[in-house]
Amino acid sequence: MTTILTRRALVGSLAAGGGAILSGCDRLGQNEQSRALLASGERGNYAFQRLLQDQTALAEEFAPSQRSPVFRANGTRMPCGTDYARHLAVNFNDWRLVVDGAVANPQAFSLDQIRAMPTRTQITRHDCVEGWSAIAKWHGVPLKLLLDRAGVSPQARYIVFHCADPQSNGTMYYESIDRIDAAHPQTMLAWGINDQLLPVQNGAPLRLRVERQLGYKHAKYVQRIEAVPSLAGIYGGKGGYWEDAAGYEWYAGL
C-alpha cells in the first residue's frame, strides 16, 4: 500500500516537476541575463569553429547530378514597393552595387561590369536554419575582388550587405559577416543559378553566397556593401535583420 502511494506520489511529482521545468525554462528564456548566458553558446561556437577551421577551408562542392530538382526559394520572393518594381521593369539596367563605408575608393558597379569580372561557379548546399537543405549551382563574382577594388580599411571589421527588400517591421533586410568569411574563396555575389540569371525569388539581380553559414546570412537583392568597424548603430545593432527581429545568432555557422 505504502509503495503504491509512494509511486503515485512520485509520478505526480514527476509530472509537477516537468511542468515546473517547462514554465521555468520559459521564464529563463524571457529573462535578459539568462538569455545572454544561453547566447554565450553562440560565442563559444564562433570561437571554436574559427579555431578549428582553416580560414580558407572550403564548403563541400557537389556534382551537377547531385543538385536538388527544385531549389526552394525562401524569405522574400518579390520585394514590395515601387523602387524594386521599377528596376525589374527595366531589367536592372541601372542597378548599381555600391561598395562604400570604411574603404579607400568607394565603388558603384553596374551589372555589366560585375558580370565581366572573373566568374566563379560552385555547386553548394544551402542549409536553412529551419532544417531543410537544397543544392544548386551558383555563378558570381568573388566578394574579395569587389572589396579589393574599393580598398577596405584595416579598421573595418565587418562587411554589411544592404538589401532592396523591405520587411514587415518597416526596415530593410540586411546582413553582415566578418572579414574572414568576406575573404573566403567561396564567398561571392551571385548573379546566376543553375546556368540562368538569378530569378526574382532567388534574389535578382545579386545575392550573397557565404557557404559556411546558414541560409539567412545569404542576403538577397543586395544593392550596397558597406565596410564598418562596428555593427552598433546599424538598424538594431545585432548585425542582421533576423538577428535584430527574432534573436537569431549573428554567427550562423551552426
Added chain:
Amino acid sequence: MIEPLSTSATETRERAERGGELVYRHRLPTRLWHWTNAVAIIVLLMSGLMISNAHPHLYWGEYGANFDQPWWSPPRFPGWATIPSTYNLALARHWHLFFAWILAFGLLAHLVISLVNRHIQRDLTLRRIELAPSHLWQDVKDHARLKFPTGQEALRYNVLQKIAYISIVFVVIPLLILTGLSLSPGFNAVMHWPLDLVGGRSSARSLHFICAGIIAAFIVVHLTLVLLAGPINEVRSMLTGWFRVPPDPDKPTAKLKRTLDTQ
C-alpha cells in the same frame, strides 16, 4: 568503510549477501555526470522538438526541402513537450546549442574519468559468461517477470542493463553528437567525412532525430525500471551513492547464518 560497487572485499560481499545493508554503490563522478547529463538531455530533447517543428520533415540524402520526398514527417509537437513552449526557433536554438556543449564535454569528461577510476573496465565491460545465450535468456526472463536481483547480484549491473548503458554511452550519444555537429555548415568545412559516412546532411538530420528517439525510449524504460525496482532506494543511491541491498529471500539471513556457524 564499505567499498564501492564491484570491489571484491570479503566483508563487502558478506554484508551484501545478507541484504538489507546500505552499500556505497555509485561514486561521485558517476553521480555528478548522471544528473548533469540528465538535465542536458532533457533540455536538448525538448528544444530539439521545437527545432523539429520548424520543418517537420525528414529526408535521406544530401539535400531535402519542401519539393523533395520525406521518408517521414514527424507530428507537430505540442507546447508542453517543447522548449520554449510557444514557437520560437531562435530561442530553441540558444537552448539547444548551449546544452550541446554540456552534453559533449560532460560525456568526454565522464569517459576519461571512468577509464581512470576503472568504472568502465569493472562495471560496464561485458564478460564472456554474461554473453552466453542461456545467461542472456535468463536475464530476459527475469526482466519480463519483473524479478529484480537481490543480495550480491543487486550490486552489479545485469547483462541487459550493461548492454543498454554501453549502447547509449558509446554508440547513441556519440552518434547524436557527431550527426548534430554535421548539421553545421561551418563544421562541414572543417571535415566532410562525417557527412560522407552517413550519406549527406539530410541523412545526418534524420539519424540525429532517430538517435534522439532512442534516447527518449531509453529514458522511459530507465524511469519505469527505477519505479519498479524501488524508486526511493534507487534515487537515493544516485543522489548520495548509498544503496540498500535488497535481501535475498532464498538465503538464510546473515544473523541466522552466523548463529548457526558459531554453534
